[in-house]
Amino acid sequence: MKKILVANRGEIALRIMKTIKQMGIKTVAVFSEADRNAPHVRFADEAICLGPPPSNQSYLLGDKIIEMAKSHQVDAIHPGYGFLSENAGFAEKVEKNGLVFIGPKSHAIKVMGDKLSAKETVKSYDIPMVPGIDEAITDVKKAKEIADEIGYPILIKASAGGGGKGMRVVEQESQLEEQMKRAISEAESAFGNGAVFIEKYVGSPRHIEIQVLADTHGNVIHLFERECSVQRRHQKVVEEAPSTILTSELRAKMGEAAVNVAKSCDYVGAGTVEFLMDEKKNFYFLEMNTRLQVEHPVTEMITGIDLVEQQIRIARGEELQVQQNDLTINGHALELRVYAEDPTDDFLPSVGTLERYRKPSGKGVRIDDGFEEGMEIPIYYDPMLSKLITYGKTREAALQLMEESINHYEVKGVATTLPFGKFVFNHEAFRSGDFDTHFVKKYYTPEVLKEEEKEEAHLAALMALKLYQADQKTLRIPEVTSEIKPNE
Template sequence: MSKQISSILIANRGEIALRIIRACKELEIKSVSVYSDEDKTSIHVKRADEAYHIGPAAPAQSYLNMSRIMEVATKAGVDAIHPGYGFLSENETFAELCEKNNIIFIGPKSLAMELTGDKMKCKRIMKQAEVPTVPGSEGVIDDVDKAVEIANEAGYPVLLKSAYGGGGRGIRLAKDEKELRQEFEMASAESKAAFGKAALFVEKFLEKIRHIEFQLVRDSHGNTRHLFERECSIQRRHQKLIEMSPSPIMTAEKRNEIGEIAKRAADAVDYLNAGTAEFLCDPQGNYYFIEINSRLQVEHPVTELVTGLDLVKLQISIANGEPIPFKQQDLTFNGAAMECRINAEDPFYDFAPSVGKVPYCNLPYGPGIRVDTYLYPGCTVSGFYDSLTAKLISWGSSFDESRRRMRNALDEFIIEGINTTIPLYKTIMNDEHFIKGDLSTDYLDRYSIIEKMRKELKTRNSDRQKRLLPAVASAIIQTENVKRHSKRDHSVQNNWKFGGVA
């Protein structure tokens, strides 16, 4: 039985730090924030019960500085640390450091995190647990000739992946042997630069696939539950953009089947707390396990809206040693939800980063609308951290109601001073393929969504000009009339002045 948590240090920033602070306030748990030089005026600093400075803006010297964060945790006397997502959330060394300092890490144990973080180890364990995996290498490949041999067996195209990758990083596509040999060296260097280890594996590239994940929770008593699926197929360069639940292709029978497989995956690595089992689904309806994300997901609000559960409070409860308070059969699906990640990027210019001061912002409201964000008028979007500025989530009794609410909320969402991905989502919400649920991880390219977005902007600007032309013409005429009348009045005044007759 764990000690009861009465204070939590949040080793993160932005909207996820605020999300955790709100859960702490509901549970009457003291919240402790940390902040870098760049975040001195951020909301998460003001909303927490206590806040401590941890270093310069660069993440390596602040939010990734394990020793400094642990020093603050000890000084503040906290019982637990919540890592949020990103930064140290999937770092087994940090989880182990918490364990050694008798501080509860709100997440899996370091050993389970090590297993889920090493894709090759995880894949071997999943095969033993009869969890279906993507065809490819059984272990890490450090020789390009061996990679070619495996690729020939699996069949091209193939993906080169870092065994320690995540968030879409460390992935290269090879359509033939020539490309594989070219990409192998680059992928090795990329893996070493991003993760410190040049460990690659080869995996069959499945075309026109959907990305579907199952939210999991598991307690220290061995109880495992899945909280249904989220479809995350709309992506750019392996980065998720839109997530939704339920998936348009999911049936109740298939949900139960894949959900049980996801639970088996969590049991196989003795997982603890909240996590996500990620699957790829091919056009034939086959599901392949790819990984377990050992943290709270960015898109967790989608699951919260369709289940009525508070995942952060559930995480804290599990970390307290309490059993999950519901059985699998107790869970029911309620309506449909989706999330758009509002990133500080310009979709019209190859998603170039956009940073700086936000002089004004207007957040959307209304039935079924939720906004998780750190934005406020006068805040600054920093170039030091992730581009995610807000998460716009909509709920409706059906997919279409959720979509319409999202579309309207996007129209109301105003962020001045920076460019964001809002225009892209406006296009997607009205796209016939999205409405029909015809999704895949290459959706943006397959249906030329970016080009469609540009055309829509051009049409809107053209229509605006047409609407303005009559008004402009009227204004010119009125100006000329005023000038003529003014000239005539001036002439009359002069005539009277000199005694003339008008």
């Protein structure tokens, strides 16, 4: 490979291109008119404007991206995450046009992109599943029969879904019909597919995922777990590696299960197998993400392996140079997704200009971002500004560094999730490791941050007053502005 086009934007496009350049390969960026002056565009060796800001007129134009790649003599396309990364049709078209898709084959994307087909595919490997029904359902009467059989509470989930859309928890039978209608409607709106299925709702669940790598020579390994239980609106906000609750035995079992999931669909490349874990530490297969994950840096920090580099090497047909027994966990890593959102107003997106944008730095601190001071935050895309990652030899060291980094991260012009992150990392439940996916629901309210902001403002005012009073007591000696001559 001599030239790779990155079919994405922002922090992930920039992060991928940094590795590509380190490998001595040329980079091609794509951008919408809103991103014309973005860092990822300037960083690339070549850049192509796809069209107006809306995604469906720019970053989702798969055919145009392929056409531009061919005209620029590109060898391969890296999709990043989001946009076209899990579009099986796009992956297939890339291959048919004589280009390399840096990711799994379209078959794996298609199979794992639908939760029901994914469950069917992994069945023969005896992967633990949450009790429920493995077929799409719209009949309320049948849904009631299933719910009675597995017991309330139940979870209605969109088959083609993700990000919490088309998902409803039903505590009792009287809620079932209304919640089914809502889930189906939301699934149709979000994914163009209203198919839903029912499974037992796991109480106090942990969300734990396993990173896998698979080459074209039949080698499949796992790179341990990531803890992703702190979420808002069923979307991750804080991640860490390793998890505080996994024993070496349990880690090995989950790793083996993840490897088998990858084998079940002939997976190639980097992928993530997600599990739910109940309070008794029973784990259940949730889904497989057939792409690079947002939280991949924490895995890189504890293993020393560049996952993007591995993706490219695998796509070039190379065999994995590391075996399962070679891998060990070194230290601890934390990640905070810094969104341009207001945590005191239901995490609503905050649009504006980055009037001030100063990042923390130092040993053990990593920032993956795609913004600079003075830039506008576009309303057209995901509002994530950056990923703040800290690494330490212990979890306590990583936490200390994270707190210091948040304090030194200056953002003005938009609201961010930095204060929320500080709240999470300082909370006793998180620090003790005793938390689950209900962390935000259990412990967080906007009033908590508002009170903290008031307290900080009060302390700042007291400090300013103390400095002023000390200054007033200081004896001031006038400065001599010119030399006084004798007899004058």
